[in-house]
Amino acid sequence: MTRYVMVADLNRCVGCQTCTAACKHTNATPPGVQWRKVLDVEMGEYPNVERLFMPVGCQHCSDPPCMEVCPSTATGQRKDGIVTIDYDICIGCSYCAVACPYQARYKVETPRFAYGDQPTETEAIRFDEGRIGVAQKCTFCSDRVDAGLARGLKPGVDPDATPACANACIANALTFGDLEDPDSNVSKLLTDNTWFRMHEELGTEPGFFYLWNEK
Numbered sequence: 001m002t003r004y005v006m007v008a009d010l011n012r013c014v015g016c017q018t019c020t021a022a023c024k025h026t027n028a029t030p031p032g033v034q035w036r037k038v039l040d041v042e043m044g045e046y047p048n049v050e051r052l053f054m055p056v057g058c059q060h061c062s063d064p065p066c067m068e069v070c071p072s073t074a075t076g077q078r079k080d081g082i083v084t085i086d087y088d089i090c091i092g093c094s095y096c097a098v099a100c101p102y103q104a105r106y107k108v109e110t111p112r113f114a115y116g117d118q119p120t121e122t123e124a125i126r127f128d129e130g131r132i133g134v135a136q137k138c139t140f141c142s143d144r145v146d147a148g149l150a151r152g153l154k155p156g157v158d159p160d161a162t163p164a165c166a167n168a169c170i171a172n173a174l175t176f177g178d179l180e181d182p183d184s185n186v187s188k189l190l191t192d193n194t195w196f197r198m199h200e201e202l203g204t205e206p207g208f209f210y211l212w213n214e215k
């Protein structure tokens with residue numbers, strides 16, 4: 001069995017948002033849509049304050065509420081844990097966007113591009129008409145993962161089989177890999193570090209882990 005997850009090291013993330021830019025470039029998401037975004041969080045009270053940067057997006061939950069409420073079965077889950085949306089089946093009801101506790105889903109009604117009515121060169125290549133009027137979210141770059149696997153590459157190790165955000169991170173804060181493999185990069189990080197998941201109390205079993213060593 002395989003379970004692909006992302007590990008974000010909050011001790012390393014510097015909030016540069018290169019991951020956000022890499023995702024937008026790779027997936028040609030329109031203005032206002034960020035499949036991978038980075039929260040800027042302030043904690044504590046003066047003079048004991050701390051600031052951390054937290055990459056967020058679809059958590060690829062094991063028990064995803066978005067899938068439970070989907071009336072058309074457009075939301076699905078692969079054997080490797082990646083939560084999917086079939087744009088051809090989605091009816092755009094947005095039940096999933098309401099049900100998602102992580103605010104990971106978007107819906108865009110008309111084509112929009114970064115600089116006006118016309119797509120940039122990369123937007124023209126990656127633009128997907130099928131995403132208009134339906135739910136969309138981070139895919140863990142499943143197309144890259146699948147293309148890489150077909151070439152015998154290892155997701156999380158070989159860049160061509162790894163999500164664009166993890167490849168682009170300047171601080172090595174994002175690591176992708178197989179949680180079911182005890183020797184994988186993500187398994188080792190989770191064994192060696194203190195970690196948490198967002199809204200653990202909801203029982204969604206997110207596939208997104210945060211390393212955080214309180215100082």
Ligand code: SF4
Nearest residue numbers: 058059061064066100
């Ligand atoms: S984070 Fe939201 S959209 Fe992603 S699997 Fe979980 S409930 Fe669904």
Ligand code: SF4
Nearest residue numbers: 013014016017019169
């Ligand atoms: S690229 Fe890396 S360091 Fe920059 S915001 Fe994203 S996760 Fe943080």
